[in-house]
Amino acid sequence: xxxxxxxxxxxxxxxxxxxxxxxxxxxxxxxxxxxxxxxxxxxxxxxxxxxxxxxxxxxxxxxxxxxxxxxxxxxxxxxxxxxxxxxxxxxxxxxxxxxxxxxxxxxxxxxxxxxxxxxxxxxxxxxxxxxxxxxxxxxxxxxxxxxxxxxxxxxxxxxxxxxxxxxxxxxxxxxxxxxxxxxxxxxxxxxxxxxxxxxxxxxxxxxxxxxxxxxxxxxxxxxxxxxxxxxxxxxxxxxxxxxxxxxxxxxxxxxxxxxxxxxxxxxxxxxxxxxxxxxxxxxxxxxxxxxxxxxxxxxxxxxxxxxxxxxxxxxxxxxxxxxxxxxxxxxxxxxxxxxxxxxxxxxxxxxxxxxxxxxxxxxxxxxxxxxxxxxxxxxxxxxxxxxxxxxxxxxxxxxxxxxxxxxxxxxxxxxxxxxxxxxxxxxxxxxxxxxxxxxxxxxxxxxxxxxxxxx
Amino acid sequence: xxxxxxxxxxxxxxxxxxxxxxxxxxxxxxxxxxxxxxxxxxxxxxxxxxxxxxxxxxxxxxxxxxxxxxxxxxxxxxxxxxxxxxxxxxxxxxxxxxxxxxxxxxxxxxxxxxxxxxxxxxxxxxxxxxxxxxxxxxxxxxxxxxxxxxxxxxxxxxxxxxxxxxxxxxxxxxxxxxxxxxxxxxxxxxxxxxxxxxxxxxxxxxxxxxxxxxxxxxxxxxxxxxxxxxxxxxxxxxxxxxxxxxxxxxxxxxxxxxxxxxxxxxxxxxxxxxxxxxx
Ligand SMILES: Cc1cc2nc3c(=O)[nH]c(=O)nc-3n(C[C@H](O)[C@H](O)[C@H](O)COP(=O)(O)OP(=O)(O)OC[C@H]3O[C@@H](n4cnc5c(N)ncnc54)[C@H](O)[C@@H]3O)c2cc1C
Ligand code: FES
Numbered sequence: 051x052x053x054x055x056x057x058x059x060x061x062x063x064x065x066x067x068x069x070x071x072x073x074x075x076x077x078x079x080x081x082x083x084x085x086x087x088x089x090x091x092x093x094x095x096x097x098x099x100x101x102x103x104x105x106x107x108x109x110x111x112x113x114x115x116x117x118x119x120x121x122x123x124x125x126x127x128x129x130x131x132x133x134x135x136x137x138x139x140x141x142x143x144x145x146x147x148x149x150x151x152x153x154x155x156x157x158x159x160x161x162x163x164x165x166x167x168x169x170x171x172x173x174x175x176x177x178x179x180x181x182x183x184x185x186x187x188x189x190x191x192x193x194x195x196x197x198x199x200x201x202x203x204x205x206x207x208x209x210x211x212x213x214x215x216x217x218x219x220x221x222x223x224x225x226x227x228x229x230x231x232x233x234x235x236x237x238x239x240x241x242x243x244x245x246x247x248x249x250x251x252x253x254x255x256x257x258x259x260x261x262x263x264x265x266x267x268x269x270x271x272x273x274x275x276x277x278x279x280x281x282x283x284x285x286x287x288x289x290x291x292x293x294x295x296x297x298x299x300x301x302x303x304x305x306x307x308x309x310x311x312x313x314x315x316x317x318x319x320x321x322x323x324x325x326x327x328x329x330x331x332x333x334x335x336x337x338x339x340x341x342x343x344x345x346x347x348x349x350x351x352x353x354x355x356x357x358x359x360x361x362x363x364x365x366x367x368x369x370x371x372x373x374x375x376x377x378x379x380x381x382x383x384x385x386x387x388x389x390x391x392x393x394x395x396x397x398x399x400x401x402x403x404x405x406x407x408x409x410x411x412x413x414x415x416x417x418x419x420x421x422x423x424x425x426x427x428x429x430x431x432x433x434x435x436x437x438x439x440x441x442x443x444x445x446x447x448x449x450x451x452x453x454x455x456x457x458x459x460x461x462x463x464x465x466x467x468x469x470x471x472x473x474x475x476x477x478x479x480x481x482x483x484x485x486x487x488x489x490x491x492x493x494x495x496x497x498x499x500x501x502x503x504x505x
Numbered sequence: 506x507x508x509x510x511x512x513x514x515x516x517x518x519x520x521x522x523x524x525x526x527x528x529x530x531x532x533x534x535x536x537x538x539x540x541x542x543x544x545x546x547x548x549x550x551x552x553x554x555x556x557x558x559x560x561x562x563x564x565x566x567x568x569x570x571x572x573x574x575x576x577x578x579x580x581x582x583x584x585x586x587x588x589x590x591x592x593x594x595x596x597x598x599x600x601x602x603x604x605x606x607x608x609x610x611x612x613x614x615x616x617x618x619x620x621x622x623x624x625x626x627x628x629x630x631x632x633x634x635x636x637x638x639x640x641x642x643x644x645x646x647x648x649x650x651x652x653x654x655x656x657x658x659x660x661x662x663x664x665x666x667x668x669x670x671x672x673x674x675x676x677x678x679x680x681x682x683x684x685x686x687x688x689x690x691x692x693x694x695x696x697x698x699x700x701x702x703x704x705x706x707x708x709x710x711x712x713x714x715x716x717x718x719x720x721x722x723x724x725x726x727x728x729x730x731x732x733x734x735x736x737x738x739x740x741x742x743x744x745x746x747x748x749x750x751x752x753x754x755x756x757x758x759x760x761x762x763x764x765x766x767x768x769x770x771x772x773x774x775x776x777x778x779x780x781x782x783x784x
Contacts, residue, residue, distance in 0.1 A: 214591065214724050216591070253590060258593055259532060259591075260532075281725060281726065290738070291757055293763075297727060313772070318548040440725050442725060
């Protein structure tokens, strides 16, 4: 797939991957052998009929490709861009055994982009299903909330989404940067969901504005919690509150949601140093590092305590980051931050690490080498070590069971929580995971909610 | 969109808005705040809820013109809209029957201490209020605060009205006269809150301050508002904004409030030049 040249793109926030041309898409689609096993579908958490939509591309019937794709996935333009296909559908693709698997993610993106460009006029008016008179409240408008809302609306439920922020989309809007997932694409897919009849109440922090019980007592017969894992974790090491040290959430929110990259045209500022260290090895770390670079940092480091193979980030993003000139400081872990008299961070003392036996996560445990401390000069640090669910919901809802690291305990299949009439899915139930796993959980919850009402 | 039902200029650079937000009005409690955003390009800023009216469906906010956002806000009039308002945020102030409560307000915080003083009074406390301003022209709501207090002391820094000096002076005198004070609530500029806390510390009187660090979301999602209280990191927007003033790491708060000082200056200069104001 063509991409912007690394030198050019490290200076702008435009999308990096440029998408397939029609010819490229045709050529790629025609590689699919339409094997009877359909093993790619098993690899898809939302059961998209992948061979079906690829065949429609081959046949040149794009409206049908769109229809097949959207039957199962309401957010294809997003998934085509951010899903880790290499560990899902593309990993189970029959072609993967012999050579390169089908580029399913890229074809998905191609179909979604084709729809946005062509289908407004072709689109038959959306037929609203007959309302069934049941009201469902969805809390949070990330991929989980949007998916459960769309699926239930298609079944005739009257659905209202309550979102704390001033726009819908969750991490898709405030976390993942424009150059990887353009915000107009997220908003187009949000509009698709509202076109199904879903109501959106922004600026509504549930727990404060209404509690869950108040929602249940005021006409909503079921509540789905899709509030994600928004609470940033810090390391609790000395100097962490120095000026210039951000959580990835704050840094990315300033840049993506508040558009600090357009400061002072937009009012929200962000500090970008000359030397920026990003701590962590996931997608969030890669996104933070690549944003810092685009904002003008001279040197950007990824500081990660394990080695590259253990990095949880998508392969493609690690490669993109490297191509853009991000420096990887692997097997390195901060011990403390050093600051000046004005409380600004100026250095980070780190340990060299080595890998020991595998831990619970199956990855080899990093161990600090005694006496290996050294200092990295930095003027901005971004801590991207993961997030846990925001406790506001749990603190204000009686009867929810809270598990390890603050997650809301929900049945893995149905999404039912311990509180009657309340379902949960996505990062709130698993801790930070992926867009598609949140959508998969939401789809299963929609089925379960529908079954509950049907009795 | 949230409609401004009423704009009032309390003094030339301090304004009051009554904003239509019926659901927030139903839930607001003393000490809580809202986060607002003026428009698409605006930043999110926290403002304390100064009052609310469930029947009218409104919340009242009071702000002083300081930087770009507050100057932009001041240009809005009755009937205009602000894009976003979310709340009520933060934990409410702990209201109880303590005995004698001293409410100290510096600058425009007179507005924000009102609901607290009122609630303390209603709870059966003896309320002594102290309000301070730089000079006479910045005094407002003297009558209103008096109405919810058993006693009111007014100070101006320059002595142009009432007693000359800082709010900490009458506070100290009260404590020195052996007056039994069970709790002090101090709200205003950080430096004033710090000195109120310093004043009461030797007397061992619990002193609650309402911290005002920089915020973004106001919902516990970013950690921008982190402060250190009793050597523990707290997120002001969800763990506060009220904290024990004797435990706050004030220097850290001051430093973190200055993070964007250069950017704020740049943004404001640009705003001024766009609006034909020469700095
Ligand atoms: C920077 C970054 C990059 C990522 N990159 C990828 C990637 O490339 N691929 C991938 O698959 N995954 C990626 N992820 C992970 C993925 O974004 C999440 O797993 C996914 O968004 C979780 O979806 P969700 O719907 O559970 O929650 P979220 O997307 O977190 O949405 C939750 C929403 O609920 C709202 N909310 C929270 N509390 C309340 C409340 N009390 N009341 C009302 N609303 C509330 C929040 O404001 C938010 O809008 C990334 C995450 C980040 C942060
Ligand atoms: S303002 Fe973001 S966590 Fe408090």
